[in-house]
Amino acid sequence: MAVLWLVSLLVLPTFLLGVFVWAVFEHFLTADVPAALQHPAKFRFLHCIFLYAVTLGTIFEKLGICSMPKFVRFLHDRMARKKDRKLVVTNLRFGTIPVRLFQPKAASSSPRRGIIFYHGGGGIFGSLDCYHNVCSFLAQETDSVLLLVGYRKLPDYHFPVISRDCLSASIHFLRGLETYGVDPRRVVVCGESLGGGLGAFITQTLVGRSDLPSIRAQVLIYPVVQLINLQLPSFQQNQYVPFLSRKFMVTNICTCMSIDLSWQDAILNGAFIPPDAWRKYRKWLSSDNIPERFKGRGHQPRFPGPFNEAAYLEAKCILDVENSPLITDDKTIAQLPEAFLVSCENDILRDDTLLYKKRLEDQGVRVTWYHVEDGFHGSLILFDMEPFSFPCSQKIVNAVVSYIKGI
Structure with a gap:
């Protein structure tokens, strides 16, 4: 049992890192970053994260774990919501x-x-x-x-x-x-x-x-x-x-x-x-x-x-x-x-x-x-x-x- 946990601890980070590396390669191979855009490095980073999320979601969908749209929306919904001190939100x-x-x-x-x-x-x-x-x-x-x-x-x-x-x-x-x-x-x-x-x-x-x-x-x-x-x-x-x-x-x-x-x-x-x-x-x-x-x-x-x-x-x-x-x-x-x-x-x-x-x-x-x-x-x-x-x-x-x- 301990061996299985050890293998999982090694495999999971390797898998996640591999998917991220693939997303970075896909970005640089396919994406066009116009010269007029400000903060191009930030723009590239965000797109790599976007591709990473979509790719993970697609893999999970093929494995029957969760659909890609639901997975990406789950990640989006984790973004910080600001408190609405001047509003009533219902x-x-x-x-x-x-x-x-x-x-x-x-x-x-x-x-x-x-x-x-x-x-x-x-x-x-x-x-x-x-x-x-x-x-x-x-x-x-x-x-x-x-x-x-x-x-x-x-x-x-x-x-x-x-x-x-x-x-x-x-x-x-x-x-x-x-x-x-x-x-x-x-x-x-x-x-x-x-x-x-x-x-x-x-x-x-x-x-x-x-x-x-x-x-x-x-x-x-x-x-x-x-x-x-x-x-x-x-x-x-x-x-x-x-x-x-x-x-x-x-x-x-x-x-x-x-x-x-x-x-x-x-x-x-x-x-x-x-x-x-x-x-x-x-x-x-x-x-x-x-x-x-x-x-x-x-x-x-x-x-x-x-x-x-x-x-x-x-x-x-x-x-x-x-x-x-x-x-x-x-x-x-x-x-x-x-x-x-x-x-x-x-x-x-x-x-x-x-x-x-x-x-x-x-x-x-x-x-x-x-x-x-x-x-x-x-x-x-x-x-x-x-x-x-x-x-x-x-x-x-x-x-x-x-x-x-x-x-």
Whole structure:
């Protein structure tokens, strides 16, 4: 028995060290760290840790111990949560949907602004605990009541559960604004990454609902607003930039939408898009809509590829407005509330923001655009994680706070 314990004590550290060394090698072999990023050594270290966690999770999943998403979320949730001395924080459930409510403790002579926040993570990562500090900061700094939606996610739930959870939780909150002390004229939808896309979809879905208060503004932080054209300039320029590579994003798309991974190449090159559909959406999704200054790093349009009907039958859900809110009709777009859009230069989703900005502006919707030259995907959540925060993280959260305070 003692021998077994001794062997275990030797094998386990060797295994963990081996996995970490492999993660470091993978980073240096595949990752591209743009010169514009500040603190590149810190950035590389964080990406190695990210790869380490994902790799361990994948190994545990193959061994039948725990799924990779649950393992990584478990690690994320161990991050330090700051005490909310100025807030009352309440965990609730709207039916089957877990949510977290942040309410300022100080008395207010009038109803407060409301924020509905949808977190990022691609339907794989992210949680109420992971985004607690961000939401706490937003609620305190803007003196708002904030609802953080903990939608159900992989591996147990796929689309459309994720978007339907967010929509149901939002409607439930909007119907009870008086209970939470929220001014129905000042409700802001806010989301990051996938959560930004969810915010765009929900804002569109609620347009014209006479039975609910209208959304006052939408704050979308490097949002996923289309999954159709993955050959935009930013997808090519930043395809190897952590923390969202193009390969990882395509894998997430397939996993979340229950598409067989063998169709990844067809999704990447657009072979799943019927010619008549591309003729309809090209005016919104073409790289021609991207300003020239963002095309300066060797972009060569080559989209879409030859149509593959089998790929279309497998992946046609990508063409649903629910998954690609950028392609909704002009009538809906024209009725949307004003928007605050955040984009990061070193992010494959940069051009999603630029395309959505153009769509909104073309239909007369007021847009405030904030572009972060040294920003990267996922930087928001690092804003207070000393010593691993970045200047761009603080810039984004400060810009969001400043905009919301003006509502």
